[in-house]
Amino acid sequence: xxxxxxxxxxxxxxxxxxxxxxxxxxxxxxxxxxxxxxxxxxxxxxxxxxxxxxxxxxxxxxxxxxxxxxxxxxxxxxxxxxxxxxxxxxxxxxxxxxxxxxxxxxxxxxxxxxxxxxxxxxxxxxxxxxxxxxxxxxxxxxxxxxxxxxxxxxxxxxxxxxxxxxxxxxxxxxxxxx
Amino acid sequence: xxxxxxxxxxxxxxxxxxxxxxxxxxxxxxxxxxxxxxxxxxxxxxxxxxxxxxxxxxxxxxxxxxxxxxxxxxxxxxxxxxxxxxxxxxxxxxxxxxxxxxxxxxxxxxxxxxxxxxxxxxxxxxxxxxxxxxxxxxxxxxxxxxxxxxxxxxxxxxxxxxxxxxxxxxxxxxxxxx
Amino acid sequence: xxxxxxxxxxxxxxxxxxxxxxxxxxxxxxxxxxxxxxxxxxxxxxxxxxxxxxxxxxxxxxxxxxxxxxxxxxxxxxxxxxxxxxxxxxxxxxxxxxxxxxxxxxxxxxxxxxxxxxxxxxxxxxxxxxxxxxxxxxxxxxxxxxxxxxxxxxxxxxxxxxxxxxxxxxxxxxxxxx
Numbered sequence: 001x002x003x004x005x006x007x008x009x010x011x012x013x014x015x016x017x018x019x020x021x022x023x024x025x026x027x028x029x030x031x032x033x034x035x036x037x038x039x040x041x042x043x044x045x046x047x048x049x050x051x052x053x054x055x056x057x058x059x060x061x062x063x064x065x066x067x068x069x070x071x072x073x074x075x076x077x078x079x080x081x082x083x084x085x086x087x088x089x090x091x092x093x094x095x096x097x098x099x100x101x102x103x104x105x106x107x108x109x110x111x112x113x114x115x116x117x118x119x120x121x122x123x124x125x126x127x128x129x130x131x132x133x134x135x136x137x138x139x140x141x142x143x144x145x146x147x148x149x150x151x152x153x154x155x156x157x158x159x160x161x162x163x164x165x166x167x168x169x170x171x172x173x174x175x176x177x178x
Numbered sequence: 179x180x181x182x183x184x185x186x187x188x189x190x191x192x193x194x195x196x197x198x199x200x201x202x203x204x205x206x207x208x209x210x211x212x213x214x215x216x217x218x219x220x221x222x223x224x225x226x227x228x229x230x231x232x233x234x235x236x237x238x239x240x241x242x243x244x245x246x247x248x249x250x251x252x253x254x255x256x257x258x259x260x261x262x263x264x265x266x267x268x269x270x271x272x273x274x275x276x277x278x279x280x281x282x283x284x285x286x287x288x289x290x291x292x293x294x295x296x297x298x299x300x301x302x303x304x305x306x307x308x309x310x311x312x313x314x315x316x317x318x319x320x321x322x323x324x325x326x327x328x329x330x331x332x333x334x335x336x337x338x339x340x341x342x343x344x345x346x347x348x349x350x351x352x353x354x355x356x
Numbered sequence: 357x358x359x360x361x362x363x364x365x366x367x368x369x370x371x372x373x374x375x376x377x378x379x380x381x382x383x384x385x386x387x388x389x390x391x392x393x394x395x396x397x398x399x400x401x402x403x404x405x406x407x408x409x410x411x412x413x414x415x416x417x418x419x420x421x422x423x424x425x426x427x428x429x430x431x432x433x434x435x436x437x438x439x440x441x442x443x444x445x446x447x448x449x450x451x452x453x454x455x456x457x458x459x460x461x462x463x464x465x466x467x468x469x470x471x472x473x474x475x476x477x478x479x480x481x482x483x484x485x486x487x488x489x490x491x492x493x494x495x496x497x498x499x500x501x502x503x504x505x506x507x508x509x510x511x512x513x514x515x516x517x518x519x520x521x522x523x524x525x526x527x528x529x530x531x532x533x534x
Contacts, residue, residue: 095470103309109324109340110355114273114306128470131459132490134310134328146465150490150508150522152328152344162465166328166344166508166522177466281487287502287518288533292451292484312488312506330506330522344506344522 007116012064019046019065028058032078043068054090067104071125086118091125091143099132106137124159134166146174185294190242197224197243206236210256221246232268245282249303264296269303269321277310284315302337312344324352363472368420375402375421384414388434399424410446423460427481442474447481447499455488462493480515490522502530 006013027039033055040050047066050056054070060080062068067084070076074090079099082088086104090096102121107114119138123129129147136154141147145157148164148171157163162171184191205217211233218228225244228234232248238258240246245262248254252268257277260266264282268274280299285292297316301307305319308327319325319335326342326349335341340349362369383395389411396406403422406412410426416436418424423440426432430446435455438444442460446452458477463470475494479485483497486505497503497513504520504527513519518527 101310103327106308106327107306109306109352112354112356128463128465130462132457136327148510149459149462149492152522154326154342164510164523166330167342174465176468178468279488281505284486284505285484287484287530290532290534314505332504332520344508345520 015046016064019062022046023062031058033057051092084121085116086137087120089120089122091123091127093125094123094127094129096123096129097131097133097149100129101132101134103134104137144174144176193224194242197240200224201240209236211235229270262299263294264315265298267298267300269301269305271303272301272305272307274301274307275309275311275327278307279310279312281312282315322352322354371402372420375418378402379418387414389413407448440477441472442493443476445476445478447479447483449481450479450483450485452479452485453487453489453505456485457488457490459490460493500530500532 022042027042036055039056040054043050043056043065049069051070051072051074053072055075057076057078059078060076060082062082063084067087068082069089071090071092073093075095076082077096077098080096081101083103083105088102088104096102104121105116105118108117117137121135122140124141124143124145126144127141129135130149132150133147134152139153139156141157142159144160146162147153147157147168148162151164151168152166153163153168160174162174163169164171200220205220214233217234218232221228221234221243227247229248229250229252231250233253235254235256237256238254238260240260241262245265246260247267249268249270251271253273254260255274255276258274259279261281261283266280266282274280282299283294283296286295295315299313300318302319302321302323304322307313307325310328311325312330314332317331317334320337322338323335324340325331325335325346326340329342329346330344331341331346338352340352341347342349378398383398392411395412396410399406399412399421405425407426407428407430409428411431413432413434415434416432416438418438419440423443424438425445427446427448429449431451432438433452433454436452437457439459439461444458444460452458460477461472461474464473473493477491478496480497480499480501482500485491485503488506489503490508492510495509495512498515500516501513502518503509503513503524504518507520507524508522509519509524516530518530519525520527
């Protein structure tokens, strides 16, 4: 989804370049979730809406922080690629595990110029996106849903269900024992 | 597919070592598609056949440049692993998106010594291999075909079709609106 | 599977931190399988049981070396993530190819606190786990089995069978020609 002529304005590209340099030099050197308050501050300075208890690990990559909203106790783990050309929202107590790919951009394969398209991703409260899963453009993941490791999700996922596979399929309902 | 005793000659290994050092020091420091003319020159010096309008991003990895042919307006995006132990050909206007794996090598699992095998990969004109897809040894992707993100392709793909999943399956025909 | 409150004791975390620093500074700079005797020594100093002919490539990542056992002529290739929160055993002549993920940890999705769970992984003699495959917690891979590239394995695999896909399914029996 890289291209030759950028679908972004020059202003957008400059802002992202500055953001990337800032994160890589000022946040990424502090491993994992160390100095989280400082990392949150950096994200907020670039427009992200980050709850005081949200976590973004050092090696997570955020494409456009001004398109990121993270609610209380949510988490983007190590190596997550949050490619938020469109808004990405992470619900309360939701976890996106290591090396997941949240991919909001695609291309219109029916257009002659193969133009870029963008759609938001929403991850519900208490959802868990397990390691190395892929979430595609426009996908909404319901509250409490579990996305299995390496699952590839291109359709919405019902609340309190467990899905897995490529493409991801319904596996079972999620029931919490109290 | 790493092994203990290399299936390559010493000459081949030395040539690849020099290539890797050159790319990593002389091309990779210039991010994305900056200095593309210079990057093309480097690839050509090591035997690649690269059209003047082809793009190879800084973090793309080419195993044996002398086994790479890229036609006009083709692209290997960021993080692509072009493991071309056998020839890889990228057609005109074809795009291989970020972190795809073009894997030409395997092992003969019926042989007692598990020996390495190599088969070429061909990607047709106007094809799009979307993010993080895997293309296996010997695969030929037809003109205009679309390989979905994270798809795993081990058989040939018909022209102007869309495939996805692991293993990749036919999803629909691709029709361009004019 | 990163979390906010570590499921590990402080002692465990310190030991892992020292291990990671040692590997990254003393072993990882020597590419691929160079200085293997030295790399084996380092792993053993941190409790790994490593046969004299086993290979761990420079960019392979071992989470807890004291939970790793590698038998004769076994191999963890470049970029493998051996996330061995529980024991991982690699059989004789077994190969784990580039960028595979051996993942022993998960979370109990039926518990209110989403607590971490850990189960061992065992890879049999002469098995081959091909590139970028994922092996989940508790999985036992039989002798001589072949796991296809990018396969996602969450159940045991029978000896001398070939599996592939996400989720991985039986494809055929493996027969060696003599």
